[in-house]
C-alpha cells in the first residue's frame with residue numbers, strides 16, 4: 062500500500078501539486094517521511110518566491126542536491142527492495158514519458174569488442190580505443206553487449222553522440238571532434254558508428270552476451286545481400302519465398318472465387334407462372350411484465366419491486382507495476398541500461414442497487430395473417446377483432462403494424478429452372494401469367510437477382 066502511495070506522491074510532486082502530495086505523504090507511516098515533508102515545504106516556498114518575482118517557477122533543490130522526487134524514488138526502493146535487481150551502483154533519476162511509463166536510469170556501461178588482428182577478447186569500448194595488446198584501432202562494428210555480471214560502469218559519462226569514423230584513415234573519433242585526432246582530416250563528412258539493436262528483458266530474466274562478432278563474415282553477408290545473391294534476413298525468417306507466394310496465390314484465388322460468385326451473372330429469359338400474396342397485422346396487448354433496471358432509473362409505474370445489490374461498473378485500481386529492462390547501444394563505446402515501468406491496474410467492482418419489478422405496458426401478443434395464390438384472389442387485410450379496442454386496461458389489444466408481401470413465380474423454359482421474387486404490388490398486379498421477363502441469374506450458384514427483374518421487349 063505504501064508503495065502505491067509513494068508512487069502517487071511522486072507523480073504529484075513531478076506535476077507540481079505539492080498540497081495533494083503532502084496529504085498523501087502524511088498518511089504514510091515511515092521514519093523518513095518527516096524529513097521528506099520538510100524538503101517539500103522548502104521546495105514549495107522556493108516555487109512561491111519565484112512566482113512572486115514573476116520568474117518561471119524552477120526551484121533549486123534543497124541543501125543536499127537531491128530533489129524530493131529523487132528522494133522519493135530512493136525511499137520507494139527501500140520499500141520494494143525485493144524487486145531491486147538492477148546492477149546499478151547508484152539509482153539515478155526517474156523520468157516519466159508521455160504515456161506514463163516511468164524510466165529509471167540504471168547506469169551507463171562499457172560495450173565490449175574483440176581485436177580482429179591479434180584476437181584479444183572482451184576489450185572495453187571506452188577505455189580501449191586501441192587494442193592494448195597490438196595497438197590496432199577499435200572497430201566499432203565489432204562491439205557487443207556484455208553478459209550480465211560482466212558490466213563495467215562508466216561514471217560521469219557525458220553522451221555526445223555516436224562515434225565518428227575518419228573518412229581518411231578510419232580512426233575512431235568522438236562525436237564532438239571536428240578534426241581527426243590521428244591524421245587531422247576534417248570530420249564533416251565522417252560516417253557515424255553503427256549501433257546494435259536495443260535489447261529488452263522482463264524483470265527477473267538475464268541478458269546474455271551477444272558475444273564476439275565475426276566482422277569478416279558479417280561484412281561478406283551484407284555485401285552478398287546488397288548485390289542480391291542471398292535472400293534478405295526477413296525473408297529467411299518468414300519461411301521460403303515460395304511458401305509465401307503460395308499463400309498469397311491461395312488468398313488471391315479465394316478472393317477471385319468470391320468475386321466471381323457475386324459478380325458473374327447471366328441474363329435469362331423467364332415466363333411468369335404464378336402469383337401469391339400475404340398480408341399480416343401485428344397486435345400488441347396491454348399487460349403486466351417483468352423487467353429490471355438500476356433503481357436510480359426505476360419507472361414510476363413499476364410495482365412489486367424487489368431490490369438486490371449487483372456489480373454496476375468497475376474502477377481501475379493501481380496495483381504495483383510491470384517493469385522491463387532495456388539496454389541501448391549508444392554508439393560511443395557505451396550502452397545505457399534503463400528500467401521501464403508501467404503501472405499495473407486491477408479492476409474493483411462498484412456495486413449498486415438493482416430493481417426487479419412488474420410493470421403494465423404494451424407488448425407483442427399475436428399476428429393476424431391472410432394470403433392468396435393468385436391475382437384473382439384480390440389482396441386484402443385480415444379481419445381482426447381487438448379486445449376492448451381503444452382502452453388501455455389489462456388485456457386490451459391494439460394494432461401495432463402491418464406488412465405485405467407479393468411474390469412472382471418465374472420459369473426458364475430452356476431448362477425448367479424455377480425462381481421466385483418478392484416485388485412491388487403494382488408490378489405484381491401488372492405481370493400477367495405467361496408474360497415475358499428478363500433477370501440476371503448468378504453464374505456460379507444460379508441464384509435469382511430479383512432487383513434486375515425487367516419486362517422483356
Ligand SMILES: [Zn+2]
Pocket residue numbers: 176177178179180181192193194195196197
Ligand atoms: Zn589487437
Ligand SMILES: [Zn+2]
Pocket residue numbers: 227228229230231232241242243244245246
Ligand atoms: Zn583520420
